């Protein structure tokens with residue numbers, strides 16, 4: 001599961017100012033889509049509509065053919081794993097930081113999630129800053145590594161859809177690449193990935209949607225979009 005369809009979606013926070021005029025796109029199950037476009041284009045709004053923080057004012061959004069209006073908030077929350085921009089790590093190993101929220105997970109499941117997020121080489125380490133109490137050498141995690149802990153934590157819950165709203169974050173290109181490589185592997189493992197992104201440097205996505213003036217101005221792979229422009 002995890003196929004997403006935006007079908008002629010319209011949206012306005014305020015009836016005087018339409019944000020999304022007519023947005024249609026399809027994300028087949030297990031594919032990765034990146035939503036890009038200038039600041040204020042409505043990328044985060046698309047993420048919020050998918051989570052049903054707001055209802056569309058026109059058209060519809062479906063997940064596996066079902067209108068999300070007819071899905072309970074609980075089912076929607078289990079279907080969509082949200083990877084937060086800022087991950088709070090607590091005073092325990094990365095292993096337990098990943099396991100957080102899935103107490104019943106087996107070690108093998110935790111390791112599998114860590115491997116997908118490409119952090120399996122330091123699962124047993126403690127995050128930096130917590131080491132003195134335990135007397136072990138801590139691990140200074142980069143922003144990208146922290147985010148990959150969040151990705152592992154979210155995929156351990158096995159949602160069919162993973163949502164990242166990076167519309168306002170400014171990651172350096174190295175971190176960016178690390179996260180995209182991890183997401184690429186997650187997506188190939190049959191999780192649908194939706195990423196709202198500020199930059200057009202997204203290269204791995206199966207499909208890139210360019211939002212402009214409330215519509216999908218362009219859609220294609222990175223190569224296709226480069227060739228057109």
Ligand code: ADP
Nearest residue numbers: 013014019038039040041042043044045046167
């Ligand atoms: P992006 O993620 O592409 O930068 P957003 O989806 O955050 O764009 O915002 C799209 C437009 O909607 C912007 O003009 C923004 O000011 C407006 N907007 C965002 N959130 C709200 C809100 N809660 N109430 C009213 N307007 C909003």
Ligand code: ADP
Nearest residue numbers: 044045047048051053082083084085163164165
């Ligand atoms: P709660 O149901 O506990 O009130 P929230 O509605 O605040 O939770 O948020 C639920 C999840 O959705 C959190 O992980 C949060 O990071 C994420 N989230 C909140 N706002 C957005 C947004 N605009 N886009 C994407 N994810 C969001």
